[in-house]
Amino acid sequence: MTDTLPAPATSTHEVEVEGSTRGERIAAGVQRHGALAVLGLIVVIASFAFEFFATLDNARGVAVQSSFLAIVALGMTFVIISGGIDLSVGSVFALGGVLAAYASQWGFLPALALPLVVCGGIGVLNGVLVAKTRMAPFIVTLASLLGVRGLLLAITDEGSTTYLVPKGSAFTELGQGTVYGFGYPVLIALALFAVGAVVLQRTSFGQSVFAIGGSEDAASLMGLPVARIKVLAYTMSGLLAGLAGALSAARLSSGVTILGVGMELDAIAAVVIGGTLLVGGAGSISGTLCGVLLLGVIQNVINQIGTLDSSYQSVVSGGFLIVVVVVQTYLSRTQRLR
Amino acid sequence: MSDLAVRPVFERGRVTRALQDYGVYGAVAALVVFNAAFTDNFLALGNLRTQLIQVAPVLVVALGMALVIGTEGIDLSVGSVMALAAAVLPLYLGYGLLPALAVALLAGAVVGVVNGTLVAVVGLQPIVATLALLVGGRGLALVFADGQLKQINDPTLLALGSEDVLGVPIVVAIAAVLTLAVGVLVHRTTFGRQLVAIGGNRAAGGLAGLPVKRVLVGTYVIGGVLAALAGVLATARLTASDPSAIGNLMELSAITAVVVGGTPLSGGRVRVLGTVAGALLMQLVRATMIKNDLSDSAAQMVQAVIILVAVYIARERRTR
Numbered sequence: 119m120t121d122t123l124p125a126p127a128t129s130t131h132e133v134e135v136e137g138s139t140r141g142e143r144i145a146a147g148v149q150r151h152g153a154l155a156v157l158g159l160i161v162v163i164a165s166f167a168f169e170f171f172a173t174l175d176n177a178r179g180v181a182v183q184s185s186f187l188a189i190v191a192l193g194m195t196f197v198i199i200s201g202g203i204d205l206s207v208g209s210v211f212a213l214g215g216v217l218a219a220y221a222s223q224w225g226f227l228p229a230l231a232l233p234l235v236v237c238g239g240i241g242v243l244n245g246v247l248v249a250k251t252r253m254a255p256f257i258v259t260l261a262s263l264l265g266v267r268g269l270l271l272a273i274t275d276e277g278s279t280t281y282l283v284p285k286g287s288a289f290t291e292l293g294q295g296t297v298y299g300f301g302y303p304v305l306i307a308l309a310l311f312a313v314g315a316v317v318l319q320r321t322s323f324g325q326s327v328f329a330i331g332g333s334e335d336a337a338s339l340m341g342l343p344v345a346r347i348k349v350l351a352y353t354m355s356g357l358l359a360g361l362a363g364a365l366s367a368a369r370l371s372s373g374v375t376i377l378g379v380g381m382e383l384d385a386i387a388a389v390v391i392g393g394t395l396l397v398g399g400a401g402s403i404s405g406t407l408c409g410v411l412l413l414g415v416i417q418n419v420i421n422q423i424g425t426l427d428s429s430y431q432s433v434v435s436g437g438f439l440i441v442v443v444v445v446q447t448y449l450s451r452t453q454r455l456r
Numbered sequence: 457m458s459d460l461a462v463r464p465v466f467e468r469g470r471v472t473r474a475l476q477d478y479g480v481y482g483a484v485a486a487l488v489v490f491n492a493a494f495t496d497n498f499l500a501l502g503n504l505r506t507q508l509i510q511v512a513p514v515l516v517v518a519l520g521m522a523l524v525i526g527t528e529g530i531d532l533s534v535g536s537v538m539a540l541a542a543a544v545l546p547l548y549l550g551y552g553l554l555p556a557l558a559v560a561l562l563a564g565a566v567v568g569v570v571n572g573t574l575v576a577v578v579g580l581q582p583i584v585a586t587l588a589l590l591v592g593g594r595g596l597a598l599v600f601a602d603g604q605l606k607q608i609n610d611p612t613l614l615a616l617g618s619e620d621v622l623g624v625p626i627v628v629a630i631a632a633v634l635t636l637a638v639g640v641l642v643h644r645t646t647f648g649r650q651l652v653a654i655g656g657n658r659a660a661g662g663l664a665g666l667p668v669k670r671v672l673v674g675t676y677v678i679g680g681v682l683a684a685l686a687g688v689l690a691t692a693r694l695t696a697s698d699p700s701a702i703g704n705l706m707e708l709s710a711i712t713a714v715v716v717g718g719t720p721l722s723g724g725r726v727r728v729l730g731t732v733a734g735a736l737l738m739q740l741v742r743a744t745m746i747k748n749d750l751s752d753s754a755a756q757m758v759q760a761v762i763i764l765v766a767v768y769i770a771r772e773r774r775t776r
Contacts, residue, residue: 253767254721256583260708261763268756276751383587396581429598436592440574443584
């Protein structure tokens with residue numbers, strides 16, 4: 119854009135503008151593709167270092183393990199770009215799984231419909247509370263984190279009842295069936311990411327999400343239906359978390375109540391590592407996918423090292439998160455300081 | 457505002473204001489009265505002791521959280537800091553209790569320095585800066601502890617968790633003393649005034665010549681040390697250092713206590729007594745429901761509603 123502007127009056131100014139555009143372009147590039155570059159680097163190094171790493175079986179394993187978090191993080195991306203946050207997704211994920219397992223006794227459709235309706239409803243509730251009362255999203259979704267886990271305990275007799283998915287049902291197939299060795303959850307996650315990217319980049323809804331995250335007041339002055347778009351974003355987050363839970367129940371053949379604790383933080387970490395700014399207004403779906411895969415590959419590599427136990431995974435993830443956000447902050451600061 | 461005088465006593469603003477200022481105390485009092493009337497053995501000394509002992513570690517963490525939230529920050533890492541302190545404690549018990557305690561608290565301070573530096577110097581949002589240590593901190597704790605639960609045999613340390621001083625459980629006494637100390641810190645010291653001023657408006661604080669970075673880092677260090685102390689107390693009560701369980705979800709309990717107690721998430725105000733009341737309220741809600749044969753799950757849902765109501769009431773202050 120800057121190139122097309124008329125030349126400034128003084129030459130010193132012009133030099134400044136030129137220099138900063140290049141810096142800005144590099145900064146934007148690093149911000150957008152940083153996670154992808156690091157992911158590529160780790161994959162290449164790990165392929166040489168570990169015999170088993172660069173095999174199709176291992177790729178399938180990483181893909182399936184990552185697919186549930188990926189679906190949750192997809193919804194989280196929309197919420198975060200809109201300037202909000204959704205802490206309830208871990209609880210909603212677990213609830214979705216238990217409801218799906220419970221409803222699977224009635225067949226395939228109920229097993230999907232029940233969790234989607236309930237979890238979507240929780241998303242609507244989050245969205246309405248955030249949009250209409252102007253309470254901090256952090257607190258609203260913190261309350262639903264607690265409340266939904268309470269609900270989850272209530273329908274499982276304080277966690278003592280485990281609902282099983284009937285053996286051999288079509289719903290089990292959804293979690294365990296494969297195409298070319300890749301499980302349905304992986305394919306569903308990929309399809310959802312493709313749709314999500316189109317929705318974010320190519321629809322007026324997606325552009326409105328960016329606008330609201332960038333400046334809610336400005337978006338409102340431009341006449342965007344701010345409340346409705348926020349409600350939609352939180353609803354998507356609830357729906358996707360519920361769907362991910364249902365898929366995991368199909369995969370595990372049962373609704374596990376203790377799943378999903380801390381998942382909201384993994385999802386936020388993946389989104390942030392993927393280059394989406396937590397203040398809202400900027401981010402990408404592809405970045406989130408890279409972020410999720412990066413977390414998955416780190417875990418996989420640590421498992422392959424063998425001598426390191428799994429607690430190192432969170433140390434590395436945490437350290438990585440710090441590095442990414444510090445770099446991001448400095449990059450966005452150079453952009454602002456031009 | 458000018459026509460305030462002619463409005464009736466039950467004018468909405470005034471009621472809201474009263475609810476904001478005294479609602480949490482009223483709710484605690486109402487629960488105590490309700491329990492005294494309807495719950496068997498509630499006023500028995502043993503039960504009151506149990507309630508206070510259970511609330512003490514939450515309160516210790518929440519006091520630090522109140523300070524951090526007062527700076528318009530948030531500290532998600534407190535639960536992991538508790539685990540970290542619990543994990544390093546047994547490693548140094550061989551050198552004596554005091555060195556071990558010092559190292560455990562130092563671990564909390566170090567995490568506080570990292571959090572504070574990321575927030576104040578690097579300029580990260582507090583939620584991201586402390587999220588990294590929430591994720592990484594528990595991993596570190598597990599690495600230090602080799603992923604194992606360790607029994608604690610040191611009699612002095614165990615006494616911290618189980619014995620009384622002047623008829624008051626030691627953990628409760630510690631929480632009370634810390635409440636007093638944090639109250640004095642907020643209301644009677646320069647540091648406290650600077651903290652509140654920076655929380656109200658960081659840019660203005662900087663322009664007014666306040667040492668913004670130092671105060672912010674200091675606040676996160678206090679938060680970290682208090683969380684580490686809570687980790688030590690939890691270890692003493694459990695008679696074991698269990699880095700995978702200690703402090704789980706503590707960040708949520710502490711934030712809840714602070715917010716329900718009336719400290720706004722937007723900073724600029726620290727309500728120390730409110731935090732005590734907030735922590736007590738959440739504890740009493742749970743105890744009341746369980747003792748009256750309602751389930752834990754129902755208690756969680758009621759707690760969620762209380763958080764929303766408290767924040768909804770508090771929200772009015774800014775819009776007026």
